[in-house]
Amino acid sequence: MNKETLEEHTAQDPAREQNQDLLERGLHAHQGEASRVRATSLESLELDLIHLSCALERYPLKLNKSGTPNRRSLARFCQGIVMPSQQLTTDGLDLQNPEEIDYLAFLLALLLELGILHCDEQNLTARAHHEPAQRHFTHHEERRNRTLSAAVRNLKHWSEVISAQLSGEGSPSEHQVEAQLSLTQTNGAPLIGARGYLLSVLKRAAPAEWTCQDDLIELCLQLDRDYLPRVLNRTSSPLEPAQYVALFIEHMLFWLGIVELAQDKDDHTKLVRLTPRGQRWLETHDAPALPEGAHAPCLIIQPNLEIMVFLDAAPIPVLFKLYKLAERATLADRVATFKLGAESVQRGYSLGLDAAKAIAFFDKHSHTPLDQTLRFQLEDWERVWQRLTLFADGLLLRHQDPDAFDIILGHLQHEWREVPELQFIRLSHGSAFVTSPTLEPLTRTIERYPNLIIDHLGYIPPCLHFNDLNDPLSFEVNPLHCDFVTSRELEQVAAWERERSKPFTRQYSLDIERIKAKWPEDPLGAALTWLRPRATGPEGGMPPATELTLRALLRRPQPRAQLAHDILVIHFNDAHSAELFGAIPAAQEIIVDRLGEHSFGVLREDEHLLQELLTQLNIPFS
């Protein structure tokens, strides 16, 4: 029942006209006065999502074997998370409070659904400043609404049914808490269709004014009477459909900031209405337009490197960028304080910013122009940050003769002068590093300067694995373990067997014709020289079977073997006796070949001569 809409439901329902009538009559705005209003916002939820993902990027969350977060590890991530419509407490969320655990589980499930979290067997980590977090948080509201809406509908690792159990009377069982926190169980998956249905009803009913919550629940139940009971039966939920809808409104929609909740001042009837952002999120027909124009400055940067942010004026993309550069220190009354520090700013630089971008960002969003001292500080941190550079790809060039190397480098720099991404960094007299995004210039270099040693660790890594005992010429290669020269020359000496290959284990077979074509003058010698440092067999090193096969196929004259069926072997029990026997002229006349230190081969037809000789020598034989 994925992606079900109200339209599909009403189209299948024989009482469609009655449903249409129900919707057209709509929900009546509540006439009484609302009190005890509970309000939150989607922006608050997004702030919690950014805060949590940034924390998870820095420190992995340890998982138990069952896939649930380790409680002790989880405590670290409660800091700075604000329960909707409540004030931030010093310790953040309380892990003893089932409802607060539930909210944390909801946030984790949302981040997982948005693709921001990565879960392996032991840890949960976030890529808070990379795709797809970058894709989500840096976009305008309309696009964020859509991605968040899709994530909410498809939540698999959080369940409203378990949420009801956690917020029910009495203490929830540990099993229920674990089930909600689990990042491997998909307890929310059976409810995907129900969420789509309820959001469709809400979109059509669009209660922008205070509305009686029970009326809204009744509308949801009436439009398709069978659907919710059917879904809840499938999940073995003890919840009645009305309870499920109430919980959907009071937990999921409220936490999302889609609805505000209140009570009638007199009769305490529960009231609900959509927030303006909630209306845009649902794309209701009369949703208020997005506030126009550029946002006003929202940051106050103080000389002590603290930044005050007025959250109501701060767009989420600005907050997201601020999290790259600064640590959030406090949050109170919709004002957050961030602290700029050497570490936080350098982390921001390592995530794609630099001093110029940081200064431009602060200039744009600060109430006042950026102080000269702070500009200097940001530039100084950039200088410090540049003290250590990791080059993810590139070439190491080395030459034994520094003078010849100077000349070669001069040629190369001249040749590649129009490729700005190519930089030459001299590391020592005989070595230089080239930042190269492509391998093409290297190929040319290899061909033009054969004395130039090009590798990545100073030796050729053994990367050709000869493990097939039945085929001595066949071997496996992981392309990522190969040095560049091997990768390039592999195709010149071996054939790639695509059908037997898998990702990262490519199967090759040495090709005799290619070897002869590559090294026509001495194919065997050159092939063995090329293979020996690279080949690794089951016992390590070049397998003898491979070398012998190559000798048989490439050596002239070819090694030959003779199967002798008429040879008698005479074996002595000590090497010296065998040595003396081999020196006797009569023995030499009948010996065909010496077989090691102790043995000789004799033709079977000369057996009587051998026996006579042994008798003469008084050597007992059997």
Next chain:
Amino acid sequence: MLCESPAFLEEALRELEHLSLSYQRIGARAIVASAKDLHILQQSLNERGIYPRLVGQPAPSTDPYTGEHA
């Protein structure tokens, strides 16, 4: 990994001592390591409050020839 000064390289290498990293020193300011260890190197430095500048694209998580995932 290229450092501004030999002293800074020594400092960084001390921070990486606990890793069983295969690398070779080149000159007084640089080490060369396998690109597949880049993530470990980066993460380890980050854990110690060092956020190095990264130039270039890290090794792909797919077969560079076929584009297939492992």
